[in-house]
Amino acid sequence: MTGVITYEYPLNERVRTLLRLEDLYDRVNHFYSLEHAHDHHACLTGMFEIIEVASRADLKSDLLQELDRQRTFLDALRDNPAISRDKLDQVLTDLDSAFSNLHATSGKTGQNLRENEWLMAIKQRAGIPGGTSEFDLPSYHYWLQHPADDRRNDLAVWMKPLQPVHSALSLVLRVLRESGRTVSLVATQGMFQQTPAEKPAQMLRLTIASDLACIPEISANKYALNIRFLVPEGVQKSRVYDRDVAFELAFCNL
Template sequence: MSVLYEHPLNERIRNYLKLEQLFVQASKCQAEYITDHYQVYFNALFAIFDTLDRNDIRGELIKDLERLEQHLVVWSKSPEIDTKALEQNLKQIVGYVCQLRSNKQAWHELKHDKLIASLKQRFAIQGGSSLFDLPQLQFWLSRCQTQIASDISAWLAKFALLQEAINLVLRFIRQRGNFELIKSDTGFYQDNGEGLLLLRIKVDKNANYYPTVSGNRLRYSIRFMLPCEQTGRKYSKQTTQFELARC
């Protein structure tokens, strides 16, 4: 058993990974548990809003999908390629690009939802999301599970296209790198990052160290840390073993 750590090497992939995680968090909050987990759900929802507001995710996705389409066309000339799978992926990519171009920002409609808009203002205030400050939320939570489930599904559906496109792009990026076993005598490793988008690091679950990564598209370094009661963490100088996939 191992723990998988991922680290993006540019801001675009960082945003994709962030949104991927936020979509999962929001999707896991089912109607029957929303009363106890409403803060997780709405914090994730509003973090998605903020990430999309500050970045041209749609434009970046279109570029990445078009690049991926070009790569697949080149790969199609290989005699070893799975033609059926390739055609299916190409069809999916072309479909996403067409939808992203025509369906400009479906999630913008949520900003005009009266409940969502009123909650977003309060959730932006630290400690402002308690139910006694949000009677409109408490009223919504008191509705039947069927109605709550319908609302949750309708809200998340506004992001479905972005979520599916991001998942596809990240899947292909992750498949670019194979895991390689690496040993370090000093708890430190560095290498050339040119052309890389993402680092994936596997560490044995029983190991008493974890990786911290710094770097960019030109160079990266991995420093392994040990938990420390006094300072929270400290550098590991022991021999470390891990698996690394450069994507």
């Protein structure tokens, strides 16, 4: 299927947190690579969002547990002739590295940022609309006037302790996505319903052609999966797409 849009729908809170963090890390890395002071402001506020989302006490232990479980599972496949030994070794190396780096971190994710009073003053003001104006935070305004490379060096220092979580969750989500078996389905007049498989999935990946003027609305529980394809009409109104919609669906599970 060419020219497609993929929608991912988490089916538990842990995956929902990982997807939110992945999006935040992608945004931070995007703005970090740019030059303007507004870009680096967006990068820094993205870091503040990361430490808020990642403040769950069990996030680190969840990631370590999952990395170790995947490492044990894949290591048992070494003698399987259907598995590429080189690719397996590379994945195991990545898992070992991510596990070791995450295990070596101490305290909450972003503790280094929390202990920086200057950054926490910016974080507090950033929660207020227009709160980081130059007259509110003159020292921050002064920092934003530094050359882009100097700002980027500071951002890299602040970001470095957050990287082990990024590496770990990226690996876990990669394994989760690759676990899905994709099936081709049709939503009759924009509606689709299916009873779930015996083993509950942790995430759905739905793919449709990008030229279809509709978006999926997904609801799922242990009894049924319901998908409605909606046509956006204005800011708040929408209606069900009244044609058949071909789509692909993958149930992903760790």
